[in-house]
Amino acid sequence: MFKEFVRKYEKNSMFVSILMLILSLFLIFMPIKSVVAIIWIFSIFVIVDGIIHIVSYCKTTPENRLINFEFAEGIMEILSGVLMLISADYLVIFLPILLGVWMIVKSIIKMQMAINFKDIEGSNWVVILICSIITLLLGIFIIANPFPTVLAVTISVLGIALAVYEIINIVESAYTMSKLK
Secondary structure, three states: OHHHHHHHHHHHHHHHHHHHHHHHHHHHHOOOOOHHHHHHHHHHHHHHHHHHHHHHHHHOOOOHHHHOOHHHHHHHHHHHHHHHHHOHHHHOOOHHHHHHHHHHHHHHHHHHHHHHHOOOOOOOHHHHHHHHHHHHHHHHHHHHOOOOOOHHHHHHHHHHHHHHHHHHHHHHHHHHHHHHO
């Protein structure tokens, strides 16, 4: 049951990471022209991810709900996505900070997963922990330096950092799923 829960979570995580990787490419190659559109797309991704988490939570068996945090994650993502849609024009300035916070939250969730794996023999939880620490540091870097020179440079750097984060997340998810077999 636990393996099934983790496998499902990692598949969802990989799907979202692929979508976020595509988003990061837009940030790198079309920084200014696409910012508001990217905020809309990102908001929709966050809302859809939140809905997926809530549906997944509702389908989880009662005994697995004890270790399941998807309902709270889903509610937070839906509320965040709706707020971003409502104020997309104003969020252009705050996009780096919002994505940095999102990366930090997701990294902390992965850290929790690594710590949960600590007691499972052969899980190599340290790899997951190291990846989550790297992505946590990337999120902190983005928040600490949202506007180092110009908005275009910031957004391009943000796109590169987001791409690195998502590639690490995909590798980490694939690694975790391979260890569950």
